[in-house]
Amino acid sequence: MIDEKILVRKFNRGSKDAFQMLYEKYKDDLLGLAITLLRDRSLAEDVVHDVFVSFAGTTGSFHLSGTLKGYLSTCVANSARDRNRMRSLRDVELDAAEAMNCDSGDPVEHAIDSEQSGQLTQLLGHLPYEQREVVVLHLHHEMRFKEIAEALGISINTVQSRYRYGLEKLRSIMNTMVTK
Amino acid sequence: MKPTENIEEFVRLEKPHVTTGGAMDKRTLNDSFAAMDENIRANKLGAAGIILRSRAARFAAAAVIILAVGLLMVYRNPAVPPPNTVSAAESPAEILTVASLNIAYRRGGMRAVEKQYEEAAEMRGPRPAEISLQELLAEFDSI
Numbered sequence: 085m086i087d088e089k090i091l092v093r094k095f096n097r098g099s100k101d102a103f104q105m106l107y108e109k110y111k112d113d114l115l116g117l118a119i120t121l122l123r124d125r126s127l128a129e130d131v132v133h134d135v136f137v138s139f140a141g142t143t144g145s146f147h148l149s150g151t152l153k154g155y156l157s158t159c160v161a162n163s164a165r166d167r168n169r170m171r172s173l174r175d176v177e178l179d180a181a182e183a184m185n186c187d188s189g190d191p192v193e194h195a196i197d198s199e200q201s202g203q204l205t206q207l208l209g210h211l212p213y214e215q216r217e218v219v220v221l222h223l224h225h226e227m228r229f230k231e232i233a234e235a236l237g238i239s240i241n242t243v244q245s246r247y248r249y250g251l252e253k254l255r256s257i258m259n260t261m262v263t264k
Numbered sequence: 265m266k267p268t269e270n271i272e273e274f275v276r277l278e279k280p281h282v283t284t285g286g287a288m289d290k291r292t293l294n295d296s297f298a299a300m301d302e303n304i305r306a307n308k309l310g311a312a313g314i315i316l317r318s319r320a321a322r323f324a325a326a327a328v329i330i331l332a333v334g335l336l337m338v339y340r341n342p343a344v345p346p347p348n349t350v351s352a353a354e355s356p357a358e359i360l361t362v363a364s365l366n367i368a369y370r371r372g373g374m375r376a377v378e379k380q381y382e383e384a385a386e387m388r389g390p391r392p393a394e395i396s397l398q399e400l401l402a403e404f405d406s407i
Binding site: 103 | 293
């Protein structure tokens with residue numbers, strides 16, 4: 085497997101193949117992140133699209149300080165937060181959101197995906213956006229609290245308290261489900 | 265493992281596995297390639313483009329311009345020599361001090377030292393033709 089830094093270097097020199105390889109490598113992860121954050125596949129696809137297009141626009145001047153995955157995850161999280169602020173505050177149920185505007189080519193594959201991720205995404209949907217964001221970035225995208233704090237422009241204490249409250253809320257929801 | 269026991273492990277393991285669709289891939293890649301092409305074209309604007317785009321380059325360009333203007337002004341209007349130079353010495357005695365001769369030597373070697381002696385002699389005024397070099401030096405020494 086070609087090293088990520090080499091791919092980034094080639095991308096910086098204008099290689100479209102390198103860009104496509106980077107896209108293939110991270111697109112699913114980033115879409116998963118955006119869906120978990122926004123609970124709306126259509127919006128999530130727009131976010132991932134915009135992030136990759138603006139990343140492509142940096143060719144020739146892109147400087148990678150950490151990992152590309154961390155950088156792209158941060159971009160997706162920031163863009164998702166903006167979208168979340170902009171959209172109306174109607175509460176879109178996850179199931180409905182997953183059902184609409186899905187352009188996945190294979191319905192069976194999509195059904196399997198939904199089943200696997202459904203329970204957790206549904207649970208995460210009960211968390212406030214800020215807590216969901218921190219929990220997902222830390223546990224799914226392996227970002228450290230410090231990285232998340234820098235990416236979101238908040239203090240590390242805020243990140244940690246959001247994470248703690250998020251987990252407590254998830255635990256209490258699951259306890260409720262178990263006792264029912 | 266019950267999910268309530270280790271909520272972190274549960275969330276980590278249940279990471280959603282979604283895949284992008286063909287239409288999304290096509291749209292994203294097409295738009296991204298277009299953005300890359302546009303950026304590459306913009307990069308070919310040359311030095312002016314680089315200067316205009318980068319803040320640091322703008323500052324560097326401004327600094328170079330200021331430096332060039334400054335140098336031009338210095339060369340056109342050379343500064344008045346500082347007062348502590350040999351030519352500003354007021355008497356032959358001052359001209360012929362060891363320090364003064366040393367400075368002259370550093371500036372122009374033996375030629376500058378000779379010139380300084382000539383200046384001192386001129387300041388001293390005309391002397392009889394029959395005066396010897398030893399007498400002349402003795403006269404300077406006695407100043």
